[in-house]
Amino acid sequence: MSYNIDNKGYYGEFGGAFVPEVLYKCTDELRRAYIPIIESEEFQSEYRALLRDYVGRPNPLYEAKRLSEKYGARIFLKREDLNHTGAHKINNALGQILLAKKMGKTQIIAETGAGQHGVATATVCALMNMPCTVFMGETDIQRQMPNVERMKMLGTRVQSVTSGNMTLKDAVNEAIRYWCCHPADTFYIMGSAVGPHPYPDIVARLQSIISEEIKEQLPEKAGRDYPDYLMACVGGGSNAIGTFYHYLDDERVTLVAAEAGGMGWDTDKTAATIHSGSVGILHGSKTLVLQTPDGQVIEPYSISAGLDYPGIGPVHAHLAQSGRATIYSVNDDEAVRAAYELTRLEGIIPAMESAHILAVLPKMNLKPSDVVVITVSGRGDKDMLNFLNNKQYAE
Numbered sequence: 139m140s141y142n143i144d145n146k147g148y149y150g151e152f153g154g155a156f157v158p159e160v161l162y163k164c165t166d167e168l169r170r171a172y173i174p175i176i177e178s179e180e181f182q183s184e185y186r187a188l189l190r191d192y193v194g195r196p197n198p199l200y201e202a203k204r205l206s207e208k209y210g211a212r213i214f215l216k217r218e219d220l221n222h223t224g225a226h227k228i229n230n231a232l233g234q235i236l237l238a239k240k241m242g243k244t245q246i247i248a249e250t251g252a253g254q255h256g257v258a259t260a261t262v263c264a265l266m267n268m269p270c271t272v273f274m275g276e277t278d279i280q281r282q283m284p285n286v287e288r289m290k291m292l293g294t295r296v297q298s299v300t301s302g303n304m305t306l307k308d309a310v311n312e313a314i315r316y317w318c319c320h321p322a323d324t325f326y327i328m329g330s331a332v333g334p335h336p337y338p339d340i341v342a343r344l345q346s347i348i349s350e351e352i353k354e355q356l357p358e359k360a361g362r363d364y365p366d367y368l369m370a371c372v373g374g375g376s377n378a379i380g381t382f383y384h385y386l387d388d389e390r391v392t393l394v395a396a397e398a399g400g401m402g403w404d405t406d407k408t409a410a411t412i413h414s415g416s417v418g419i420l421h422g423s424k425t426l427v428l429q430t431p432d433g434q435v436i437e438p439y440s441i442s443a444g445l446d447y448p449g450i451g452p453v454h455a456h457l458a459q460s461g462r463a464t465i466y467s468v469n470d471d472e473a474v475r476a477a478y479e480l481t482r483l484e485g486i487i488p489a490m491e492s493a494h495i496l497a498v499l500p501k502m503n504l505k506p507s508d509v510v511v512i513t514v515s516g517r518g519d520k521d522m523l524n525f526l527n528n529k530q531y532a533e
């Protein structure tokens with residue numbers, strides 16, 4: 139069984155590139171260009187230097203002693219929260235803008251829901267002096283003002299989207315529409331391991347730095363270069379595939395992911411795509427989708443804006459379907475409780491997204507000899523109001 143992409147852009151039955159005819163040239167150009175560029179020495183030396191000096195990598199692999207004591211295993215945290223801009227998204231945005239430049243593109247577009255990918259993209263566009271437009275649903279603009287202001291300060295144009303529910307799905311549709319009208323000069327920086335081939339593979343390669351570092355850092359701390367459990371939260375799945383990438387074929391490692399259950403995966407207020415979605419096509423990819431029996435996309439719900447997506451990266455649909463990864467659905471209240479717990483035990487306030495994977499710990503049966511690596515995808519500063527408003531869950 140292969141867990142990597144095949145030469146047609148599929149992970150098992152999932153993936154592919156279902157794009158309108160006008161975009162076929164764009165995705166095909168990207169498909170032919172990305173591997174030679176990403177694997178070139180020139181790209182790698184620029185990318186690695188920026189990851190080190192600009193992002194602050196390698197970030198630590200921290201042994202969380204009090205958390206370990208509580209759950210009876212050796213638990214290590216991969217600290218993506220310590221990156222510049224506060225999450226893993228910068229790894230990907232930086233790589234894609236270098237790719238855009240090498241392909242001769244002169245303007246950047248992106249979409250954002252919570253604003254985290256928008257901020258990461260606006261950041262690298264300021265750094266590289268590239269004009270940037272970020273599409274964002276009007277509902278999200280209202281909910282995520284601080285990130286909107288950040289993007290504007292960074293010099294990005296934030297384009298309000300007022301179609302549909304005015305959230306992430308509608309912003310993606312609008313960004314794709316814009317791309318169709320400006321295919322020659324525009325590079326679309328995709329924020330997660332989703333979208334038409336080759337995006338899921340581009341994002342996986344750029345985020346694979348996470349597992350590359352885990353492999354380098356683990357021997358000194360745990361005496362071997364693989365953990366028993368690798369754990370990450372999944373929205374579209376970029377931090378998770380980055381965490382798993384170099385261990386996909388290592389069956390000694392159990393892969394564990396958490397998706398956002400919202401009020402419960404079997405309610406209509408959920409973003410748990412793997413638990414309650416069905417096969418469909420969303421944003422150019424064949425994957426699992428939250429949809430009605432006649433194929434209308436259902437508006438997802440989660441307390442965490444970054445996990446609030448009605449689809450899932452095709453690689454994770456495949457990892458779940460093949461049984462390679464175990465996927466938990468974690469509800470809002472469990473995530474908030476886990477965030478308070480990590481904060482009080484370790485002095486680390488995680489992002490609401492990252493809290494979802496921490497909340498899986500009480501559901502597992504760990505042994506004292508188990509080595510567990512959990513990716514903390516981002517920091518919780520942006521979620522302070524959300525934590526305060528839901529404090530009752532932690533009590």
Ligand SMILES: *Cc1c(COP(=O)(O)O)cnc(C)c1O
Pocket residue numbers: 225226227254255329330331371372373374375376377378444445489491492515516517
């Ligand atoms: C966006 C985001 C996520 C979810 O995105 P993935 O592509 O699934 O990683 C998770 N954590 C944080 C902190 C985010 O900003």
